[in-house]
Every structure is written in structure tokens, then in C-alpha cells.
Amino acid sequence: MNRTNAGAGVNLLALRSHNAALVLELLRLAGPPGITRLELAERTGLTPQAVSKITARLRSDGLVTEAGRQASTGGKPRTALRLVPGAGHAVGVHLDRDEMRLVLLDLTGAAVAERRAALDLGAGAAAVVGTAAREVGALAGVLGEGAARSSVLGVGVAMPGPLDHVHGVLQRVTGFPEWDGFPLRDALARRLDLPVVLDKDTNAAALGLAVGSEGGSFAYLHLGTGLGAGLVLNGAVHRGARTGAGEFGHQVVQLDGPPCGCGGRGCVEALCLGAVARGAVDEAARVLGTGAANLVALLDIDLVLLGGRTVASDPDRFVRGVGTVLDARARREGVCSPVPVRLAPGGPHLVAEGAAQLLLAPLFGRAEG
Amino acid sequence: MNRTNAGAGVNLLALRSHNAALVLELLRLAGPPGITRLELAERTGLTPQAVSKITARLRSDGLVTEAGRQASTGGKPRTALRLVPGAGHAVGVHLDRDEMRLVLLDLTGAAVAERRAALDLGAGAAAVVGTAAREVGALAGVLGEGAARSSVLGVGVAMPGPLDHVHGVLQRVTGFPEWDGFPLRDALARRLDLPVVLDKDTNAAALGLAVGSEGGSFAYLHLGTGLGAGLVLNGAVHRGARTGAGEFGHQVVQLDGPPCGCGGRGCVEALCLGAVARGAVDEAARVLGTGAANLVALLDIDLVLLGGRTVASDPDRFVRGVGTVLDARARREGVCSPVPVRLAPGGPHLVAEGAAQLLLAPLFGRAEG
DNA sequence: TGCACTTTGGCAACAGCGTTGCTTAAGTGG
DNA sequence: CCACTTAAGCAACGCTGTTGCCAAAGTGCA
Structure with missing residues (x-):
């Protein structure tokens, strides 16, 4: 949970999602081999029974699945749990000086697809937003049209600052004064009808590395x-x-x-x-x-x-x-x-991957700070 | 609550103390005029009924009391709540190059008493710890011997770094190599039979200013x-x-x-x-x-x-x-x-007051970072 | 093969949290 | 005096993690 600022009161709903996020984060860290319920209990400080309940919820939500058993230590062997990669996806867009790189990540952070396109910031906001929206659509197209497609949580956009990530507004794009104060987040969100998060390229990279x-x-x-x-x-x-x-x-x-x-x-x-x-x-x-x-x-x-x-x-x-x-x-x-x-x-997709992680982060309890 | 590291699982006990700390923090910010239950509810995001329950607990613990009524806005006037200053105290010790300053703070952060003493780090650890312990005892003496005395939560010590605040160990005291690696916190805690927290003088000052x-x-x-x-x-x-x-x-x-x-x-x-x-x-x-x-x-x-x-x-x-x-x-x-x-x-007591705040901080949900 | 033992993990009952619905308390204003 | 407004406690409730217990699923020795 968060700082003592305003509105930080914690009720049972908040408690539940906090603990669920905590468990998901540990599952993410564990990677493909997974992690057992008892290990989760140890690392969270919760009781094994609480972890059982939480993971049962996550399993019925389709986010988590059982993944084989560990070797026995003299009794019933522990069951490993792992994330279901396809349960969620996020698109990351890196708007660099002259090109646009996009990646599609699954819930585990693995890249499912990538795209590149030329970028001309001088063409103006409408054109760039249009291109970005088309590219995002094409990238998400690899998921087909069913449940996988609707598992896309949103789009993260990373670009050089200065910008305001809280409001999703650009402050200045050096060399292109027509972009001053452009509300990129809302423009793209309206166009795509998806949640969009905007952040600086360096912050996205850092987030990608922190995961x-x-x-x-x-x-x-x-x-x-x-x-x-x-x-x-x-x-x-x-x-x-x-x-x-x-x-x-x-x-x-x-x-x-x-x-x-x-x-x-x-x-x-x-x-x-x-x-x-x-x-x-x-x-x-x-x-x-x-x-x-x-x-x-x-x-x-x-x-x-x-x-x-x-x-x-x-x-x-x-x-x-x-x-x-x-x-x-x-x-x-x-x-x-x-x-x-x-x-x-x-490698070269670091920023785009970090941008996608902007949307995955909340699931795993990494609040936006 | 805190970061996603280890042992961050939140059970109902932790939830309770978190919300109680949140309410106490708002009461502290409100100062002597106090703050009403409904304002607390608004600022925490909790329901008024939850705040009523929490404040009822705090009142029966003696930490909080009712403090008059506000003007009516057409109905029953709101009752203001405020901290009970004497419900808790903390001692702050500032070990500077050549002198030792001490303050005794009450729960609201107000200075109840102050002391000064000369300090000679060259006299060695035992002597300094002894002097500090005597000075702390003398300072706490103003509270008498009853419940007020036992309301002392502990002692915060601030001095120039480098030091390790987690383990309460000094790394180096420039000019006095005999202090290298001295476990000041534990030495003083054993001597006083009180919790002791050690931190750098600048951190204490910052904490004092942050409160x-x-x-x-x-x-x-x-x-x-x-x-x-x-x-x-x-x-x-x-x-x-x-x-x-x-x-x-x-x-x-x-x-x-x-x-x-x-x-x-x-x-x-x-x-x-x-x-x-x-x-x-x-x-x-x-x-x-x-x-x-x-x-x-x-x-x-x-x-x-x-x-x-x-x-x-x-x-x-x-x-x-x-x-x-x-x-x-x-x-x-x-x-x-x-x-x-x-x-x-x-003023000159800033560091000592901040040192005392090291012990008050946990009550108000300001975790040690 | 069988049985004692160990360990996992679900079931059921429970205490305690904040929430909801309602009632009582305590004011204002016509 | 009474209608109205607002504050705040009481009671019932849903949901959380916890506790106590038991079935499931292994190991290892006789």
C-alpha cells in the first residue's frame, strides 16, 4: 500500500487486491518454474491458508495455474504455481526521434510481437497519433479477435521529456514547438478506446529494468x-x-x-x-x-x-x-x-518493453510513483 | 503500507494499525484545534462509521480525546478530536562535535523539556554512553515516576555519519578511530532499557522538518x-x-x-x-x-x-x-x-527534535525507510 | 505389500475489519 | 413548538485472514 498522503485508508477490498498483487509479483519473479504456495506464504508473511485462498481466486480468474510438482521431501510434494502468460497483454510504444518501436508483452513480460515504423514528429499531432494507433492495432492483431484480444490491458507510451506523466501531457518536444502541451495520452486513448499511460523514455527503461x-x-x-x-x-x-x-x-x-x-x-x-x-x-x-x-x-x-x-x-x-x-x-x-x-x-526494445510494463505494473502492486 | 519486498503481506491486524496510524497522522497535522470525524473520513477515504470505530479505540487507549464542538451548519455540530499530548513521549539526543543536546517531546511533537551537556568524544564510548544515559534519565525525570514516565517510547540519537541506522552502528567518527564500528544503539538501549534508534543528524533534521x-x-x-x-x-x-x-x-x-x-x-x-x-x-x-x-x-x-x-x-x-x-x-x-x-x-534544537521524532514516526505510519 | 510417518492443502468455523441500514442525539430556523 | 438538517452510535452483514481439523499424496522401513 502507499504513502500516508490523502485517501490512503485501506478497506478490505484494498487489502485483498494488495495481497493478490503481492502474490502475483512473487509469481512473476519466480518465472516459468513457478513457486509453491508454502513459499509464497513464507515470503509474504501470510498464512498458508490465506495463500491458498488467494491463489484459488487467481486461478479461477485465469491468471494463475498449477505447473507440476516439486520433489517430495518426505511427504506430499508441493505444487508449483505460475502465471498464465496469455491472461493479459500490454502494448508498449517507444516514440524516438526518428522511429517508433512497438512491442506486445504478455502477462509474464515476454515479448509476443514487435513492430517498427518511421516517425516524423514534424507531420503534426494528428498524423502521429493516427500512425501510432494504426501500428498498435496491427500489433494487437496477432492476438486474433477473441478473448486474447480483449486481454490487452492498455498501451504505454514512452518518449523523451519533458512531459507530465500524471496528466499524460507533453510539455515540450525539442525542435517541434507545435507539440507544446499536447495531451497525447487522452488523444491516443480516445482513438484506441484503451487505457493509455505516458512516461519519459528513461523512466520506462528504468521500469523495464526494475521488473x-x-x-x-x-x-x-x-x-x-x-x-x-x-x-x-x-x-x-x-x-x-x-x-x-x-x-x-x-x-x-x-x-x-x-x-x-x-x-x-x-x-x-x-x-x-x-x-x-x-x-x-x-x-x-x-x-x-x-x-x-x-x-x-x-x-x-x-x-x-x-x-x-x-x-x-x-x-x-x-x-x-x-x-x-x-x-x-x-x-x-x-x-x-x-x-x-x-x-x-x-537491447533496442528496452524502452518499448518498459512502456508496456507501465500497464502491467499495477497488477503486480507496483504503484505509479 | 510498504513496498513489495519481503513480508509485506497485510493481514487484518496490520490493516487496523495502518488505518489507526493514518488517523493519528491526520490528528497530528490538525494540531490543537483538532479535526472532526467526518473530515477524517473524507481525507482517509474510509466511511464515517469506520472512523468512528477507529477513533473510539484510540480514545479508549487514551491517545485521543474530544475537544469541543464546531459551529453548526444547520444540524448537529461536529465534534472535534485531538491528540492527548501526554499519552506518549520521546527523547531526542543530538550528539554534535562538542556538545550534546537533548529534548523531550510529547505525542504532538511539542518540546516538554530540554537539556545541554558538554561532549568529549575522545573520552571513549563507555564514558559517552554513560553521560548520555544520565542525561536522558535526568530529562525524563521531569515526567515524575507514574504513568507519564512509562509513556516514554524510547530514545532517538542523531549524530554525524557515516553510520548504519538499520543496525544502529557507527561506521566512523572523524578524528576518533576508537569509535569505528561501535554499536551505539544497542549499548544505549541496554543501559537505558528503552528502545533506541540511531540516525544521521541530517536525516533527523529532515524528519523533524517533514513532520x-x-x-x-x-x-x-x-x-x-x-x-x-x-x-x-x-x-x-x-x-x-x-x-x-x-x-x-x-x-x-x-x-x-x-x-x-x-x-x-x-x-x-x-x-x-x-x-x-x-x-x-x-x-x-x-x-x-x-x-x-x-x-x-x-x-x-x-x-x-x-x-x-x-x-x-x-x-x-x-x-x-x-x-x-x-x-x-x-x-x-x-x-x-x-x-x-x-x-x-x-532553531538549534532541530536535530534533537528530529531524533525524538524517529520514535514517534512509527505511531503515525511513517515507516523507517 | 503394508503400515507408520511426513507434508501438502482444502474444508469449516471463527474473530475482526470496514460497510450498510437505521436510529438517536443535538443542533438550526420558521 | 415543530419540521428539518446534520452528526454519530447500534446492529446486522459481508468479507478478510486465521485457526483447527482432516483428506490426499507422497516416503521409507518392516
Whole structure:
């Protein structure tokens, strides 16, 4: 359940869905081999009987099924339970600078289908919404027209910020002033007659990476044509009240440094991309590492994941360079185990998959934060 | 309730205490004038009847009492409810470099008594624990020996980090290696036979400031002999898994800048305090503002509060200087309303009061994060 | 092959939560 | 004085997780 803000009173209905979501989340983490009722009971702190009742409900709803038995330990063997992949689907749309990537995920988060299309933001809102709607329709078409089709929970859309994920409104699309303040979520929702959720690309990526990992905190640093971050704190994507969190590119790491396109001076993004343009990848990694170290120290992050086209152009050097800075900083602070740096897994569909996870998340108790 | 980690299953007992805590939190926010049952129902989302039952329990527990009636709006006037201040107390201890400050708070967070004592960390753990225990005993003595005395929930201790608030163990006390790894919480708890909670001074300050404000996110920047931060995200103190969050002083804002005592270069703390030492307060404020702007952008913070002896020496210039940097950054990013900067309220007892709040917080549903 | 033992997991009864429907209490206003 | 309005408790209820019990389904030794 959630924070102590307004309307956080919990009645029996809320309790039920909370516990059901908790069980679903553990089932999702368990993956195809499944998890037994007694393990669920142990991990939730609920009694085995409560878990039996909850899983019985989930089974009769078609979300969960039995999946064989485990080896006996001297008595009746435990029955494994697992998610029914086809019980729910979600579409994820990644609107990037020049192309649109779409994925269709099942309940377990596995990609069922993918699509790509060219994207021209200059064509205006109506055209883009139309294209997106057509692509979503075509993608969902693989499910046929029966129950599978109606299992689509909705569409998640991820794109570069700034935007407002609460209201689903774009604030600004650099280079295309006609998009200022466009209510993309509602426009697409009306067109598709499906729930739509809008979020920043970096947040979607972070959510995609957070799925399948328990609790923990990490930062996803995306270095492509720009530099941004997605933050996961205690297992939840941290967006801030205005979806502004993760603005990492214009962190100043060199007071009165070289000017940046944003009007500031000494921004990480400018220093980083400038170095890359000069072919000084190691220097770029060192700058990125400095920003990452600031972030890690400020938030006590467990893990740093790197991604984006620029990183992908020389992944090892970036990972090594950032790691070196973090290690040095950790050693100075007397921390025993430095924060690990890794290349973000997931490949080119990471953002689209994360966008789809925006709709799956509520099922598994990951509230929108 | 909390995150989806382990043991987050919610049974009826947990539900009851959650809703009770929610009601208590609203009663605390309402302060002396109190709040009516129907308002509580509206704000919690529970039915009036549920609130009646919950408040009846709280009244029979002695935590809540009726406090007059509101003006009628044409029918039976609503009855206001308020906390019973004396129903619970908590002691807060602030261990600073050279002195120890203690406060005794009642359930509403009001200071009932205060004490000060000299502190010599060089005297060793046993001596300090002894002094602290005596001071706590003397402070609690004002409650007499009856029910009031037994209403003391425990003792919160706040001191400079690094430390581990989960295990209540100090990691390092700069200048006094004999304190490395000292289990202060357990030592004091055994001595006092009371629950003890340990946290960083900046976190305690942030908690103290968070009490009485709803939801929201803010950063408390403390500039004294060092520079640290306390972060409150969505109404909860963000500590990180290792109580490391808020390490703000050694954020690098000038790559390869002047060396800092920590071994790094271009840390905010070194630049800031260096400027202050040179009498360049405006420059110090500008540097602090740069770090603050980084933090605000990264986390989408609503408010920045400044405190600490150095800030107190020229508060207006610091507030103005930091505000200028934040405003400029906000304007560049096209944000309509810049993040406000204010002097932290609360005075010299802020940290000690926050330390005491560490024990009151669970009653009001503010889980330890 | 049979029986004792272990372990799983459903059934039934139960306590306790918030909810609903209703009644009583305590005001206002004509 | 009485009709009306609003607050808040009482009683019955549905639903939650819990407890106690028992059938089901294995293992392992005689």
C-alpha cells in the first residue's frame, strides 16, 4: 500500500487486491518454474491458508495455474504455481526521434510481437497519433479477435521529456514547438478506446529494468544524442511530482565550464558528448563517472546501469571508465564494496518493453510513483 | 503500507494499525484545534462509521480525546478530536562535535523539556554512553515516576555519519578511530532499557522538518563545519540501504578543481567553505546553489531548506544566492514556477527534535525507510 | 505389500475489519 | 413548538485472514 498522503485508508477490498498483487509479483519473479504456495506464504508473511485462498481466486480468474510438482521431501510434494502468460497483454510504444518501436508483452513480460515504423514528429499531432494507433492495432492483431484480444490491458507510451506523466501531457518536444502541451495520452486513448499511460523514455527503461529485480535501488544512465537518467529507489521508479526526476544531463560538474546548449555551463551532457565528438571516449567516461558518483553518493544507489547509442558504440570503455571513478570515490569514503557498474541488459526494445510494463505494473502492486 | 519486498503481506491486524496510524497522522497535522470525524473520513477515504470505530479505540487507549464542538451548519455540530499530548513521549539526543543536546517531546511533537551537556568524544564510548544515559534519565525525570514516565517510547540519537541506522552502528567518527564500528544503539538501549534508534543528524533534521508537512519532497542542506543533506521524498526520509543517502558535501561540481580534505577535487563542501573562509559569501552561495540545482533537477524536489551554523551566519545572502542559481536553472528549463528556497525553521534544537521524532514516526505510519 | 510417518492443502468455523441500514442525539430556523 | 438538517452510535452483514481439523499424496522401513 502507499504513502500516508490523502485517501490512503485501506478497506478490505484494498487489502485483498494488495495481497493478490503481492502474490502475483512473487509469481512473476519466480518465472516459468513457478513457486509453491508454502513459499509464497513464507515470503509474504501470510498464512498458508490465506495463500491458498488467494491463489484459488487467481486461478479461477485465469491468471494463475498449477505447473507440476516439486520433489517430495518426505511427504506430499508441493505444487508449483505460475502465471498464465496469455491472461493479459500490454502494448508498449517507444516514440524516438526518428522511429517508433512497438512491442506486445504478455502477462509474464515476454515479448509476443514487435513492430517498427518511421516517425516524423514534424507531420503534426494528428498524423502521429493516427500512425501510432494504426501500428498498435496491427500489433494487437496477432492476438486474433477473441478473448486474447480483449486481454490487452492498455498501451504505454514512452518518449523523451519533458512531459507530465500524471496528466499524460507533453510539455515540450525539442525542435517541434507545435507539440507544446499536447495531451497525447487522452488523444491516443480516445482513438484506441484503451487505457493509455505516458512516461519519459528513461523512466520506462528504468521500469523495464526494475521488473524482475527485487526491491533495491539503481540508476539507469542513458547516453545517446542526449544524457538522461531513470531512477529506481526501493524498487519503485522515482518520478517526482512533475515527472521531472532523472534530469541528469544538465547536472553541472564544472563550474563556469564550457557552454552547453541548454544555456548553462559545465553540464555533464555537454562535456560528455563533446569528449565523444573529439574521440576522447575515456574522458567522456570519466565525466560521466563523476556525475554518476555524485548521484550514487547522494542517493545511496546499489547499482549503475549504462545504456544508449553512444554507450553502445564502445560499451566496455564506458563501463570501465565510469567504474574507475566510482571505485576511487568509494575508496576515499572508506566504503568496503564499491557500487557495481554494468551495461544495461535488454537491447533496442528496452524502452518499448518498459512502456508496456507501465500497464502491467499495477497488477503486480507496483504503484505509479 | 510498504513496498513489495519481503513480508509485506497485510493481514487484518496490520490493516487496523495502518488505518489507526493514518488517523493519528491526520490528528497530528490538525494540531490543537483538532479535526472532526467526518473530515477524517473524507481525507482517509474510509466511511464515517469506520472512523468512528477507529477513533473510539484510540480514545479508549487514551491517545485521543474530544475537544469541543464546531459551529453548526444547520444540524448537529461536529465534534472535534485531538491528540492527548501526554499519552506518549520521546527523547531526542543530538550528539554534535562538542556538545550534546537533548529534548523531550510529547505525542504532538511539542518540546516538554530540554537539556545541554558538554561532549568529549575522545573520552571513549563507555564514558559517552554513560553521560548520555544520565542525561536522558535526568530529562525524563521531569515526567515524575507514574504513568507519564512509562509513556516514554524510547530514545532517538542523531549524530554525524557515516553510520548504519538499520543496525544502529557507527561506521566512523572523524578524528576518533576508537569509535569505528561501535554499536551505539544497542549499548544505549541496554543501559537505558528503552528502545533506541540511531540516525544521521541530517536525516533527523529532515524528519523533524517533514513532520507537520504533508507528502511532498524537499531537501535540507546543512552547511556548518561540513556540508550534508537530508532528503525527504514523497513524505518519507530517503536513507538508502546503507544510510548513505544525503552525502552531498563531496558532490563534485568542478572537475579537477581545488583539492578537498576527502582526497577528491572540486567538491561542493571544499569550494563552499573555502569561499566562506575567504569572506566570499556570495560565491559560496553560488556554489551551494549549483549543487542544490543539480539535486533539485535530479529528484524533482519541491523545496530547498537551508540550515547550519555557516548559513546562520548570513542567512539572507545564502538564501538569496542559492535562489538565484535555482531560478536561473529553472528559467533555462522552461519551468514555470522555480523551486523555493527557504531558511529551515526550528532553531538549534532541530536535530534533537528530529531524533525524538524517529520514535514517534512509527505511531503515525511513517515507516523507517 | 503394508503400515507408520511426513507434508501438502482444502474444508469449516471463527474473530475482526470496514460497510450498510437505521436510529438517536443535538443542533438550526420558521 | 415543530419540521428539518446534520452528526454519530447500534446492529446486522459481508468479507478478510486465521485457526483447527482432516483428506490426499507422497516416503521409507518392516
